[in-house]
Amino acid sequence: MQKRIHVAVGVIINIQKQVLLAKRHDHLHQGGKWEFPGGKVEQNESVTEALIRELKEEVDLDINQTTEFMDISHDYPDKHVRLDIHLVTDFTGNAVGVEGQQVKWVYIHDLNDYQFPEANKPIIDKLLALNS
Ligand SMILES: Nc1nc2c([nH]c(=O)n2[C@H]2C[C@H](O)[C@@H](COP(=O)(O)OP(=O)(O)OP(=O)(O)O)O2)c(=O)[nH]1
Numbered sequence: 805m806q807k808r809i810h811v812a813v814g815v816i817i818n819i820q821k822q823v824l825l826a827k828r829h830d831h832l833h834q835g836g837k838w839e840f841p842g843g844k845v846e847q848n849e850s851v852t853e854a855l856i857r858e859l860k861e862e863v864d865l866d867i868n869q870t871t872e873f874m875d876i877s878h879d880y881p882d883k884h885v886r887l888d889i890h891l892v893t894d895f896t897g898n899a900v901g902v903e904g905q906q907v908k909w910v911y912i913h914d915l916n917d918y919q920f921p922e923a924n925k926p927i928i929d930k931l932l933a934l935n936s
Protein backbone atom coordinates (compact mmCIF):
# COMPACT_ATOMS: atom_id res chain seq x y z
CA MET A 805 0.00 0.00 0.00
CA GLN A 806 1.32 3.42 -0.96
CA LYS A 807 1.87 6.18 1.54
CA ARG A 808 -0.94 8.70 1.84
CA ILE A 809 0.30 12.20 1.15
CA HIS A 810 -1.06 14.91 3.42
CA VAL A 811 -2.03 18.04 1.53
CA ALA A 812 -3.05 21.43 2.97
CA VAL A 813 -5.68 22.97 0.68
CA GLY A 814 -7.11 26.50 0.80
CA VAL A 815 -10.59 27.48 -0.32
CA ILE A 816 -9.93 31.21 -0.58
CA ILE A 817 -13.05 33.37 -0.78
CA ASN A 818 -12.94 37.08 -1.57
CA ILE A 819 -15.34 39.88 -0.68
CA GLN A 820 -17.35 39.25 -3.89
CA LYS A 821 -17.85 35.65 -2.75
CA GLN A 822 -15.60 34.31 -5.50
CA VAL A 823 -13.27 31.36 -4.94
CA LEU A 824 -9.66 31.26 -6.13
CA LEU A 825 -8.79 28.46 -8.55
CA ALA A 826 -5.40 27.60 -10.00
CA LYS A 827 -4.68 25.36 -12.96
CA ARG A 828 -2.33 22.47 -12.31
CA HIS A 829 0.54 22.28 -14.78
CA ASP A 830 0.13 19.47 -17.30
CA HIS A 831 3.14 17.47 -16.13
CA LEU A 832 1.93 17.23 -12.51
CA HIS A 833 -0.22 14.53 -10.92
CA GLN A 834 -3.82 15.41 -11.93
CA GLY A 835 -2.30 17.89 -14.40
CA GLY A 836 -4.46 20.19 -16.52
CA LYS A 837 -7.22 20.28 -13.92
CA TRP A 838 -8.25 23.19 -11.72
CA GLU A 839 -7.41 23.02 -8.04
CA PHE A 840 -7.65 24.99 -4.85
CA PRO A 841 -4.13 26.20 -4.12
CA GLY A 842 -2.11 24.24 -1.59
CA GLY A 843 0.49 21.58 -1.24
CA LYS A 844 2.14 18.92 0.83
CA VAL A 845 2.50 19.30 4.56
CA GLU A 846 6.18 18.92 5.41
CA GLN A 847 7.65 17.20 8.45
CA ASN A 848 7.56 19.28 11.63
CA GLU A 849 4.96 21.59 10.12
CA SER A 850 1.31 22.03 11.12
CA VAL A 851 -1.42 22.05 8.48
CA THR A 852 -1.97 25.77 9.06
CA GLU A 853 1.74 26.49 8.72
CA ALA A 854 1.86 24.48 5.50
CA LEU A 855 -1.16 26.29 4.12
CA ILE A 856 0.25 29.74 4.89
CA ARG A 857 3.57 28.78 3.30
CA GLU A 858 2.01 27.20 0.19
CA LEU A 859 -0.42 30.07 -0.45
CA LYS A 860 2.47 32.54 -0.33
CA GLU A 861 4.64 30.34 -2.59
CA GLU A 862 1.93 29.54 -5.12
CA VAL A 863 -0.35 32.60 -5.32
CA ASP A 864 1.51 35.30 -3.31
CA LEU A 865 -1.25 35.84 -0.74
CA ASP A 866 -0.62 36.62 2.93
CA ILE A 867 -3.00 34.65 5.12
CA ASN A 868 -4.13 36.01 8.47
CA GLN A 869 -6.50 33.27 9.55
CA THR A 870 -8.00 29.99 8.36
CA THR A 871 -10.87 27.80 9.52
CA GLU A 872 -11.30 24.07 9.03
CA PHE A 873 -13.70 23.16 6.24
CA MET A 874 -13.40 19.44 5.50
CA ASP A 875 -11.06 16.50 5.36
CA ILE A 876 -11.05 14.12 2.39
CA SER A 877 -9.10 10.91 1.88
CA HIS A 878 -9.04 9.73 -1.70
CA ASP A 879 -7.33 6.89 -3.52
CA TYR A 880 -6.21 7.67 -7.05
CA PRO A 881 -4.90 4.65 -8.94
CA ASP A 882 -1.36 6.01 -8.63
CA LYS A 883 -1.52 8.04 -5.42
CA HIS A 884 -3.33 8.22 -2.12
CA VAL A 885 -4.08 11.68 -0.81
CA ARG A 886 -5.52 13.23 2.29
CA LEU A 887 -6.79 16.73 1.61
CA ASP A 888 -6.98 18.90 4.73
CA ILE A 889 -9.16 21.72 3.46
CA HIS A 890 -9.41 25.10 5.16
CA LEU A 891 -11.49 28.17 4.38
CA VAL A 892 -9.61 31.42 3.98
CA THR A 893 -11.46 34.74 3.99
CA ASP A 894 -8.92 36.81 5.92
CA PHE A 895 -5.96 37.53 3.64
CA THR A 896 -4.13 40.38 1.94
CA GLY A 897 -2.48 40.76 -1.45
CA ASN A 898 -3.42 40.16 -5.07
CA ALA A 899 -3.48 36.59 -6.29
CA VAL A 900 -0.92 35.77 -8.97
CA GLY A 901 0.25 32.42 -10.30
CA VAL A 902 3.81 32.55 -8.96
CA GLU A 903 4.74 29.28 -10.66
CA GLY A 904 3.36 30.48 -14.01
CA GLN A 905 0.05 28.74 -13.46
CA GLN A 906 -3.26 30.27 -14.48
CA VAL A 907 -5.27 31.59 -11.53
CA LYS A 908 -8.88 32.68 -11.59
CA TRP A 909 -11.56 34.01 -9.23
CA VAL A 910 -14.77 32.11 -9.89
CA TYR A 911 -18.29 32.52 -8.51
CA ILE A 912 -19.39 29.49 -6.52
CA HIS A 913 -22.42 28.95 -8.78
CA ASP A 914 -20.03 28.64 -11.77
CA LEU A 915 -17.78 25.97 -10.19
CA ASN A 916 -19.45 23.21 -12.17
CA ASP A 917 -17.98 24.69 -15.35
CA TYR A 918 -14.47 23.65 -14.27
CA GLN A 919 -12.75 20.28 -14.25
CA PHE A 920 -11.33 19.30 -10.85
CA PRO A 921 -9.47 16.24 -9.60
CA GLU A 922 -11.92 13.52 -8.60
CA ALA A 923 -11.16 13.96 -4.88
CA ASN A 924 -12.60 17.48 -5.03
CA LYS A 925 -16.22 16.48 -5.70
CA PRO A 926 -17.33 16.76 -2.03
CA ILE A 927 -15.69 20.20 -1.75
CA ILE A 928 -17.59 21.52 -4.76
CA ASP A 929 -20.84 19.98 -3.49
CA LYS A 930 -20.41 21.56 -0.05
CA LEU A 931 -19.63 24.99 -1.51
CA LEU A 932 -22.64 24.79 -3.84
CA ALA A 933 -24.89 23.76 -0.93
CA LEU A 934 -23.65 26.64 1.24
CA ASN A 935 -24.25 29.05 -1.62
CA SER A 936 -27.81 27.93 -2.44
N1 LIG B 1 -3.42 21.68 -3.99
C1 LIG B 1 -4.35 20.81 -4.30
N2 LIG B 1 -4.04 19.48 -4.48
C2 LIG B 1 -5.04 18.66 -4.81
C3 LIG B 1 -6.39 19.10 -4.95
N3 LIG B 1 -7.17 18.03 -5.28
C4 LIG B 1 -6.35 16.94 -5.33
O1 LIG B 1 -6.69 15.81 -5.60
N4 LIG B 1 -5.05 17.32 -5.06
C5 LIG B 1 -3.93 16.39 -5.07
C6 LIG B 1 -3.09 16.49 -6.31
C7 LIG B 1 -1.70 16.12 -5.82
O2 LIG B 1 -1.58 14.71 -5.87
C8 LIG B 1 -1.71 16.55 -4.36
C9 LIG B 1 -1.04 17.89 -4.17
O3 LIG B 1 0.29 17.71 -4.30
P1 LIG B 1 1.28 18.71 -5.05
O4 LIG B 1 2.25 17.87 -5.78
O5 LIG B 1 0.58 19.76 -5.81
O6 LIG B 1 1.97 19.36 -3.78
P2 LIG B 1 2.92 20.61 -3.70
O7 LIG B 1 2.17 21.85 -4.05
O8 LIG B 1 3.54 20.52 -2.33
O9 LIG B 1 3.95 20.39 -4.84
P3 LIG B 1 5.47 20.01 -4.86
O10 LIG B 1 6.15 20.88 -3.84
O11 LIG B 1 5.56 18.56 -4.58
O12 LIG B 1 5.85 20.36 -6.27
O13 LIG B 1 -3.09 16.65 -3.98
C10 LIG B 1 -6.69 20.48 -4.77
O14 LIG B 1 -7.81 20.96 -4.89
N5 LIG B 1 -5.63 21.28 -4.45
Ligand SMILES: [Mg+2]
Nearest residue numbers: 841842843844
Ligand atom coordinates in the same frame (compact mmCIF):
# COMPACT_ATOMS: atom_id res chain seq x y z
MG1 LIG C 1 0.56 22.58 -4.91
